[in-house]
Amino acid sequence: MRTNYFKFDLFPQNGNALALPMNMAFRQLINNNNQLANINGTYYSIHHVNGDVFMFLKANNTDIIKTIDRANNRYQDISAILQANEEVAFASYAIIKPRCIGFSSTIYGPKIGAFATYYDHYFFNANANNNLRFEPISKTITPAQALHFAHMGKINVRLENNSLFAARQLTNFLGVTQLEFDDVESFELVIKPKRSKNIRDTIVPTLTNLPQGVRDLTIAAKQAAGDQAVELHIAASGCIYDMVNVRGNSPLYTQMNDNFNNNADLRAAGF
Known part of the structure; x- marks a missing residue:
């Protein structure tokens, strides 16, 4: 959990x-x-x-x-x-x-x-x-840090509502004018690779030169083949988290308390 x-x-x-x-x-x-x-x-x-x-x-x-x-x-x-x-x-x-x-x-x-x-x-x-x-509570990394990850999977890109790219594509798709996006907070684009495929080369150009209008970029990435995937939040608002084992030997409340006390990302965020 x-x-x-x-x-x-x-x-x-x-x-x-x-x-x-x-x-x-x-x-x-x-x-x-x-x-x-x-x-x-x-x-x-x-x-x-x-x-x-x-x-x-x-x-x-x-x-x-x-x-x-x-x-x-x-x-x-x-x-x-x-x-x-x-x-x-x-x-x-x-x-x-x-x-x-x-x-x-x-x-x-x-x-x-x-x-x-x-x-x-x-x-x-x-x-x-x-x-x-x-x-x-956010944990963010820089694009340069993200480039050290060898394997990249699913990518979520959140664009500002005034993004020229989003406006152009969605105006054509929805058949509305850009003025009608005033009540829209943002747009999200999901890039999903084929099973087990590495799309690192696809995202490297974006990481080296983040386009204007990108509010949030989240990448499922691995340090090396076989590693567990982690979510990287690039200059954005991903949530810091811990895991607890509901079937573990330690009571759930003990795990939650230990996790909070030992979470370096929370300390770095000022909590």
């Missing part, structure tokens, strides 16, 4: 601190047994796990979920064994620090946007009618 790191502030008052530290605010909800919220028909709740780690739950009563007995292959709908006031819920986890959080979401667990909405459900008024906003 991947832990993505985000900094936070209040919108639209960019940079303003929260009325209460987030950790303390959630602890108050939990201590008062007031953490269950129905938001647009879905139940969410938060629970303290250990130290700075919290579990964020989302109820799921729409998917078909079964249990199976491995001894006799019998199955049943999981709703048949729930009590009247129980629902199936999926978990995500957050390690909450004074200026940032690490957020780990399972496949069906609630995402970071739901976490912000849940927070605002309780603390919007306390924060003078300002919303909580998360922003990925």
Whole structure:
């Protein structure tokens, strides 16, 4: 499971601190047994796990979920064994620090946007009618550093909405004028190689001379053949992250805490 790191502030008052530290605010909800919220028909709740780690739950009563007995292959709908006031819920986890959080979401667990909405459900008024906003904590490298990677795969290019290249191509494709792109924030171009193919030579000219209008360039790259691919974010906003093993010998909260303390990229970013 991947832990993505985000900094936070209040919108639209960019940079303003929260009325209460987030950790303390959630602890108050939990201590008062007031953490269950129905938001647009879905139940969410938060629970303290250990130290700075919290579990964020989302109820799921729409998917078909079964249990199976491995001894006799019998199955049943999981709703048949729930009590009247129980629902199936999926978990995500957050390690909450004074200026940032690490957020780990399972496949069906609630995402970071739901976490912000849940927070605002309780603390919007306390924060003078300002919303909580998360922003990925970035790790960036220079194009020259990226050139040291021997193998390059999938490439994502994000272009400004005033990019001449994007305007020319999409005007032809969509049949609209450039003026009608005013409400568009950016355009994204994905270059996907054939399986196991190295398209390093394709991207080298771009890295040596980044075109005007490129906002974000992300490359799946390997130092050498056989290495695990890593995402390189060129002068852009890729998210710093760690990995936790949900089946590992160490408790999840211990892994999240150790990861946060040992993440050199977070220290370099000032967190």
